[in-house]
Amino acid sequence: MAIMEYRTSWWLTVVRILYFAPFYAMGIFYKKILEKYVDRIPSVVYFAIVFAAKLMIFLHYKTRLAYTPAWCNDFNQGPVMPIIIGFLGIALWMRIATIMEPVLGRKKWINLLADNTFSIMENQFFGFLLVKVAFGTIANGTKLFLKFDWSRCKSDIWWYYMPKDVEQTKILYLLAAIFVALLIQWILTQVKKMGKNIFLYVRQ
Structure with a gap:
């Protein structure tokens, strides 16, 4: 569907779900069946298998394959290879995490x-925005950050201001995204607890 350009509007939601469904199913299958066998494989052998598979794919296509499931717009090698590449990537990081x-x-x-990856993914852009607004506010009141562009800040979610084009300032965006997401999750947790206590009190 993605290759046939069915990846705009509500079609994109359908394609994303279809893309991720095999990973969800494989995760359940791995947890229930494969995990006890895979964990017995020595790390040297395990990594050798993963890297050999990646190397054969690289030699066949003569390029490093990478995909962007968020937009499903680069499945140039057909419908199967994005799944295989995804499985290999997950396999690599699962063993690294185990170690x-x-x-x-x-x-x-x-x-x-x-424990809060969902909140981080959902709220990261709010943290990014707060950093941009902080830079813009300082730019308005001082001579710092003279190149700050409010119009782009308001219209382009992918635009990030870096003082004097220093790439290392991106760490501020990362830290803000994590902190804000965790704070929002903490607030939601407290609200849920309050709601639960009120519900129990009313029932009594």
């Missing part, structure tokens, strides 16, 4: 991020 888990798995800040 790192004993070291980082008990860190509170790691679990805080892991």
Whole structure:
């Protein structure tokens, strides 16, 4: 459907769902059936299999394959290869996570991020916007950030202002996105608790 240009308006929602459905199904299958077998494979052998598969794909297509499921606009190698590439990427990071888990798995800040990934994905752009507005406000009252463009800030969600074009200032956007998302999730959690307590009190 994506290759046939059915990826605009509500069609994009349909195509996204169809693209991610195999990953959802495979996740369930992996958890219930495959995990106990895959975890027994030594990491050297495991990585060798993943990298060999990626290398064969690279040699066949003579380019690194990467896809953007958000827009489903670059499935140039047909409908199967985006799924295979996705599976290989997930397989790689699952083993890396397994190796790192004993070291980082008990860190509170790691679990805080892991338990709130939905909120971070949903609210990250609000954090980005707050950083832009902060830069713009400072630009209005001082001679700093003279190149700040309010029109682009208001009209282009993908525009990011970096003082003096220093790429490292992007870390401010990242930190703000995470902090704001976690704050919103905390507020929602408190509201849910209050609502639950009120409901229980009324029932009594």
